[in-house]
Amino acid sequence: MLFQPINRNYHDFSIVRDKDLCINCKVCVRQCSYEAHYWDETRKKVMHDNSKCVGCHRCEALCPTAALLIQKKRSDFKDNALWRPEFIKYIYKQADTGGVLLTGMGSPVNIPIYWDKLLLDASQVTNPSIDPLREPMELKTFLGSKPSKLEFSKTKDGSPKLKTKLAPQIELNYPLMFSAMSFGSINFNLHIAMARAATELGICYNTGEGGLHKSLYKYGKNTIVQVASGRFGVHRDFLNAGAGIEIKVGQGAKPGIGGHLPGEKINEMVSETRMVPLGSDAISPAPHHDIYSIEDLHQLIFALKEASEYRVPVSVKIAAVHNVAAIASGIVRAGADIVAIDGVRGGTGAAPGMIRDNVGIPIELALAAVDQRLRDEGIRNRASVVAAGGMRCSADVVKAIALGADACYIATSALLAVGCTLCAKCYTGKCPWGIATNDARLAKRQNPDVAAKKMVNLVHAWGHEIEEMLGGMGLNSIESLRGNRDKLRAVGLMDTEMDILGVKHAGR
Amino acid sequence: MKRVYPNKDFCIGCHICELACLTAHSKSKDLILAYTVERNEEGLSSCKHVHEGGPTCVALSCRHCDEPSCVAACISGALQKDPESGRTIYDREKCVGCWSCLMACPFGAIARHPLENKIVKCDLCHDRPGGPACVAACPNMALKQEERS
Ligand code: SF4
Ligand code: SF4
Ligand code: SF4
Ligand code: SF4
Numbered sequence: 001m002l003f004q005p006i007n008r009n010y011h012d013f014s015i016v017r018d019k020d021l022c023i024n025c026k027v028c029v030r031q032c033s034y035e036a037h038y039w040d041e042t043r044k045k046v047m048h049d050n051s052k053c054v055g056c057h058r059c060e061a062l063c064p065t066a067a068l069l070i071q072k073k074r075s076d077f078k079d080n081a082l083w084r085p086e087f088i089k090y091i092y093k094q095a096d097t098g099g100v101l102l103t104g105m106g107s108p109v110n111i112p113i114y115w116d117k118l119l120l121d122a123s124q125v126t127n128p129s130i131d132p133l134r135e136p137m138e139l140k141t142f143l144g145s146k147p148s149k150l151e152f153s154k155t156k157d158g159s160p161k162l163k164t165k166l167a168p169q170i171e172l173n174y175p176l177m178f179s180a181m182s183f184g185s186i187n188f189n190l191h192i193a194m195a196r197a198a199t200e201l202g203i204c205y206n207t208g209e210g211g212l213h214k215s216l217y218k219y220g221k222n223t224i225v226q227v228a229s230g231r232f233g234v235h236r237d238f239l240n241a242g243a244g245i246e247i248k249v250g251q252g253a254k255p256g257i258g259g260h261l262p263g264e265k266i267n268e269m270v271s272e273t274r275m276v277p278l279g280s281d282a283i284s285p286a287p288h289h290d291i292y293s294i295e296d297l298h299q300l301i302f303a304l305k306e307a308s309e310y311r312v313p314v315s316v317k318i319a320a321v322h323n324v325a326a327i328a329s330g331i332v333r334a335g336a337d338i339v340a341i342d343g344v345r346g347g348t349g350a351a352p353g354m355i356r357d358n359v360g361i362p363i364e365l366a367l368a369a370v371d372q373r374l375r376d377e378g379i380r381n382r383a384s385v386v387a388a389g390g391m392r393c394s395a396d397v398v399k400a401i402a403l404g405a406d407a408c409y410i411a412t413s414a415l416l417a418v419g420c421t422l423c424a425k426c427y428t429g430k431c432p433w434g435i436a437t438n439d440a441r442l443a444k445r446q447n448p449d450v451a452a453k454k455m456v457n458l459v460h461a462w463g464h465e466i467e468e469m470l471g472g473m474g475l476n477s478i479e480s481l482r483g484n485r486d487k488l489r490a491v492g493l494m495d496t497e498m499d500i501l502g503v504k505h506a507g508r
Numbered sequence: 509m510k511r512v513y514p515n516k517d518f519c520i521g522c523h524i525c526e527l528a529c530l531t532a533h534s535k536s537k538d539l540i541l542a543y544t545v546e547r548n549e550e551g552l553s554s555c556k557h558v559h560e561g562g563p564t565c566v567a568l569s570c571r572h573c574d575e576p577s578c579v580a581a582c583i584s585g586a587l588q589k590d591p592e593s594g595r596t597i598y599d600r601e602k603c604v605g606c607w608s609c610l611m612a613c614p615f616g617a618i619a620r621h622p623l624e625n626k627i628v629k630c631d632l633c634h635d636r637p638g639g640p641a642c643v644a645a646c647p648n649m650a651l652k653q654e655e656r657s
């Protein structure tokens with residue numbers, strides 16, 4: 001521990017270099033943005049400093065001889081069910097710094113994951129399953145307010161004509177969208193990749209709260225523009241650039257907390273797009289200071305509808321918190337066309353760890369509660385419900401739709417598709433995978449051609465799987481699954497949980 | 509003809525293309541042996557070199573020019589333009605190590621062999637079944653082999 005703080009050696013990872021394989025080519029040295037690997041001129045070989053490793057696996061992935069192993073450090077504190085190692089290390093860190101513990105990505109803590117406790121149904125004997133490779137299968141999804149009833153008139157030749165005026169809709173080829181990740185928190189290469197991928201897939205991506213770079217306006221048909229408490233990059237053209245507008249009230253990873261994009265991440269392009277000075281911190285207040293009530297929200301929703309001439313649906317995104325069902329009801333009554341709910345496991349570029357790991361509720365419970373409440377109040381048709389926050393695979397999406405979601409937002413999975421390894425150090429701005437960084441040396445690690453292709457592949461793959469699962473249940477359209485909780489059964493859940501989820505136990 | 513084009517916007521400076529080139533032109537075709545043994549003992553070296561300036565990197569090698577200055581400069585006829593494939597080809601036997609080509613190449617894409625009076629130059633991996641090794645190895649699609657007018 002020479003010349004180091006006393007707890008420096010309690011690091012999380014060990015870098016193991018296989019001497020037989022390592023050729024000292026320095027690829028790892030160049031890849032590690034935390035400078036954990038270095039060239040030792042005296043010893044004439046590549047060396048490393050374990051304490052600097054954040055466990056992002058970039059070096060391991062790129063080492064041409066597969067000589068590297070990134071392992072959890074094997075040193076253990078004495079077993080203690082209460083004082084688990086993370087808490088011990090938090091205290092050491094805070095005793096040194098006196099600061100809030102920052103982190104990134106979604107919560108890794110062991111909050112129950114209800115997706116794992118829900119199982120899907122399939123057809124046997126009494127109803128035939130459908131082979132999606134032979135028969136048409138509809139995944140098309142429309143987000144927006146649906147009318148309570150349809151009225152028709154007759155044209156001259158006697159054929160019926162729709163009299164009811166339909167509210168604007170967002171049309172999606174898959175029940176999926178790329179969730180809000182602001183330009184600034186992730187770099188331009190990924191924004192353009194998301195925009196291109198969403199366009200190719202016929203879905204939408206969300207700009208996040210950082211505005212929309214002018215070169216991306218051409219992807220507007222597949223863009224949802226976001227208005228958050230900092231109002232960064234919001235102006236008339238921005239509001240009219242997309243297929244929908246989203247008011248971000250909260251985020252699953254940090255309900256009740258604002259945002260802070262450090263000045264180092266505000267380069268020229270980000271500054272121009274966000275409309276903030278170069279190098280200055282961009283701070284999003286915790287609340288919208290013009291929304292202190294449902295009535296205020298109503299005003300903002302309609303201000304945005306006015307500004308966009310009622311051409312696009314307006315979504316309101318909230319974090320899943322205790323009273324989420326009542327809040328969602330208020331949001332729908334305030335005139336929102338879409339309610340997006342972000343569960344406790346949703347990701348972030350930066351959040352205080354205590355908030356991320358302790359505030360909010362799981363999306364499964366929140367989603368079921370919201371869907372049920374809106375149904376009970378007879379207003380479910382007035383808004384679409386979008387679920388967000390930790391959808392890991394197509395089965396999670398299918399279960400979310402059966403619980404009542406119209407579509408799901410995915411973000412962490414989209415970042416995983418382009419290489420993210422969930423090291424959770426996004427807030428440092430040094431993402432070795434070139435994702436959560438605007439450093440030109442790192443950002444170019446995301447080639448938009450490669451990234452867009454991977455995102456497209458991911459959604460295609462999930463689409464195929466969703467079709468398979470639907471077909472297995474004897475359904476030929478995603479519409480028939482929406483809120484169809486009879487297609488779900490629980491395993492190992494308590495009565496209260498099943499009651500909230502509105503599902504029976506397996507075997508019933 | 510299909511040439512290898514670098515994309516400086518997305519070259520991440522990893523130098524993996526150099527390692528791929530080295531391996532493809534080694535006897536062992538084994539990266540570890542090529543880098544640790546053949547490189548030291550036989551002067552095996554990469555035809556491709558990654559250049560860096562600030563945050564920008566670019567991997568350069570012979571452009572296989574339509575009118576190659578190196579061919580015009582070569583005093584022994586070791587460098588020729590192959591009319592069929594369009595490649596600028598190098599005959600190691602004929603090369604006398606005068607370095608005229610090195611000075612003539614406007615891209616600095618020819619290097620001296622570290623041990624012998626010979627040059628090192630890209631041959632587009634013409635006998636490699638998968639095409640150029642650097643293109644196949646680049647982790648960020650910063651090298652592309654394609655026809656451009
Ligand atoms: S990248 Fe692999 S082979 Fe190269 S120096 Fe690092 S550990 Fe050794
Ligand atoms: S921080 Fe990432 S790149 Fe650096 S040593 Fe650790 S795993 Fe490798
Ligand atoms: S985005 Fe980058 S920094 Fe953040 S978790 Fe993924 S790899 Fe780590
Ligand atoms: S392998 Fe590709 S990214 Fe790496 S240095 Fe070569 S051209 Fe650049």
